[in-house]
Amino acid sequence: GENVEQHPSTLSVQEGDSAVIKCTYSDSASNYFPWYKQELGKGPQLIIDIRSNVGEKKDQRIAVTLNKTAKHFSLHITETQPEDSAVYFCAARIRGGADGLTFGKGTHLIIQP
């Protein structure tokens, strides 16, 4: 089955700086890669996703890049703000498949004021 590795487990950045979280996946058949943000005591919220027919997608301060050859994808948050502090999870699945998402272990992002 699919295996998703996520790094780092904890990331502390100064407010206003950029944050980058990286994930790798094992199954070359995976072609859908969402990123979720989870605040304490709440369910995960989808923040951005990318499909394997594109290499990059951007939504305001958030961007995701995908390298299919290397089987890795990254989340980039620019101009970080205190409200960006949360746990971020990457995930992967095979489009059209019946399976649920396979999640990375999460990154605790801390924005230092």
Place this chain on the structure above:
Amino acid sequence: GAVVSQHPSRVICKSGTSVKIECRSLDFQATTMFWYRQFPKKSLMLMATSNEGSKATYEQGVEKDKFLINHASLTLSTLTVTSAHPEDSSFYICSARARGETQYFGPGTRLLVL
């Protein structure tokens, strides 16, 4: 975006009793619903996948007789933890998916078994 609700948000029960958690897609029809379990400071672990009107598919290591899943309609799935024990205490999260790829998550249910 699509909204998924869960009820209750938290529940405390005695050991040996059963607890039912509801998951509803409020503004879309969910062809597939998923149940995840999350331990403190850990990732989400998929427990089972359910499609409306059919039996749930459980992940390896998840006891189907202990975690009963019913997907009665395109907007409702329930998870019943039967004969709950303290080790079942956890954060249970459902998610729902329509015909597209996007999976929307509920707010979670915190279960504490005494």
